[in-house]
Amino acid sequence: MQPLGKHIWAIAEGYIPSTSHGPAPELTSHEAACLLNCADTPAKANLMIYFTDREPAGPYEVEIPARRTLHLRFNDLEDPEPIPRDTPYACVLRSDQPIVVQHTRLDSRQAENALMTTIAYSEG
Amino acid sequence: MQPLGKHIWAIAEGYIPSTSHGPAPELTSHEAACLLNCADTPAKANLMIYFTDREPAGPYEVEIPARRTLHLRFNDLEDPEPIPRDTPYACVLRSDQPIVVQHTRLDSRQAENALMTTIAYSEG
Amino acid sequence: MQPLGKHIWAIAEGYIPSTSHGPAPELTSHEAACLLNCADTPAKANLMIYFTDREPAGPYEVEIPARRTLHLRFNDLEDPEPIPRDTPYACVLRSDQPIVVQHTRLDSRQAENALMTTIAYSEG
Amino acid sequence: MQPLGKHIWAIAEGYIPSTSHGPAPELTSHEAACLLNCADTPAKANLMIYFTDREPAGPYEVEIPARRTLHLRFNDLEDPEPIPRDTPYACVLRSDQPIVVQHTRLDSRQAENALMTTIAYSEG
Numbered sequence A, B, C, D: 001m002q003p004l005g006k007h008i009w010a011i012a013e014g015y016i017p018s019t020s021h022g023p024a025p026e027l028t029s030h031e032a033a034c035l036l037n038c039a040d041t042p043a044k045a046n047l048m049i050y051f052t053d054r055e056p057a058g059p060y061e062v063e064i065p066a067r068r069t070l071h072l073r074f075n076d077l078e079d080p081e082p083i084p085r086d087t088p089y090a091c092v093l094r095s096d097q098p099i100v101v102q103h104t105r106l107d108s109r110q111a112e113n114a115l116m117t118t119i120a121y122s123e124g
Helices: none
Strands: A006-014 A030-037 A043-051 A057-064 A068-073 A089-107 A114-119 A121-123 B006-014 B030-037 B043-051 B057-064 B068-073 B089-107 B114-119 B121-123 C006-014 C030-037 C043-051 C057-064 C068-073 C089-107 C114-119 C121-123 D006-014 D030-037 D043-051 D057-064 D068-073 D089-107 D114-119 D121-123
Touching: A006 A030, A006 D068, A006 D089, A030 A043, A030 A057, A030 B089, A057 A068, A068 B006, A089 B006, A089 B114, A089 D030, A089 D114, A114 B089, A114 C114, A114 D089, B006 B030, B030 B043, B030 B057, B030 C089, B057 B068, B068 C006, B089 C006, B089 C114, B114 C089, B114 D114, C006 C030, C030 C043, C030 C057, C030 D089, C057 C068, C068 D006, C089 D006, C089 D114, C114 D089, D006 D030, D030 D043, D030 D057, D057 D068
Parallel strands: A043 D068, A068 B043, A114 B114, A114 D114, B068 C043, B114 C114, C068 D043, C114 D114
Antiparallel strands: A006 A089, A006 A121, A006 D030, A030 A068, A030 A089, A030 B006, A043 A057, A043 A089, A089 A114, B006 B089, B006 B121, B030 B068, B030 B089, B030 C006, B043 B057, B043 B089, B089 B114, C006 C089, C006 C121, C030 C068, C030 C089, C030 D006, C043 C057, C043 C089, C089 C114, D006 D089, D006 D121, D030 D068, D030 D089, D043 D057, D043 D089, D089 D114
């Protein structure tokens, strides 16, 4: 299958709520970058995380295997450092081959969860 | 009416919750690809479904009649195999003529439903 | 101010829930096409509504004055015919000068409202 | 880091609910433009706010420092005038260097919050 997508992706609205209602992990408040690699070779990507009042964190390195999707929770990023909760951030992802990126947040701070999603901004 | 849209579309964030609250089918937790064919000839499209840890499923074949919209629920796909619930997936749709694709999820796992939508990623 | 936007816009996911909770009109279940005309001349646009199993309805004609936004509720369209409730539809909007279109639904069928939005698909 | 994004961005669906449930400020009903500046120099941007029935307000001036994100709440804009609540509006942002803009609303008028987001419309 031929590659599909772009090399550079950005999400400007990042925020992981620190509290949750409902069973974990599926209803834990979280933010995800859903990555799709349609190609027949693995894609290597790195993420940089931008903040309001400090220098960026990263790079965070991820690999998306050939013909696979990876629904990456920002909650789970640990290396080089975890993403702080209740803190505005943004994300730029650069991949060595075209992929597709969609951003989603599930917010379960209150009793009933809220959802939002968008295809991320892409270039190149 | 002249065709409108693109030939290739991708949704990276797929997930069908297995539980629901409220009357079926309208408030059943579901995920949909809403397809619009403005042209005066039917569009033939096929979907491939990508997973985290197995080879893709498909192709799933759908036809959108001339001057019609088809709000396709992923819940209803059966051939060649149903989409598993509570499982991250992604989708690539290829059409033989331009169409427009919008992705929506209604999540009614908790008492009050949540909604999200985005125009899918397009090429060609 | 110079024009901004595109001439042709599409929304594939249309659906107006027939029931609501909460005070009207602000919390009535509704679907809107939010139209922005930055130019110094009025924009004339027409909408065609597509269905699953019948020929399209329209054209519906709207005008967006110079330097104004129009948050058009599909619920309010009457001429040439109202949009049926609880019925999947899609929409194509064509404008005589560039505008920007964003799609939103507020669903208050259950006690707590749900929201979704996306910039519509654009061409030309 | 090289710049990423576009110079002109538009949000057509603006609306700040006047009421809220839950702790302030994080669960106050609000609308945000999340701005990301990946470049090594600050970005200067101005916003114009469009209404249904009056001339636009603005310009509102903001600066996004180098390698930072700014999650700008429309609720907080004061100069030259606050944005009225419960009133449809739209927004055009022009920046002197490329940035990325994502639009989000949190609506907590009812007991459980609702969320929506989209990458804004971009040009140039």
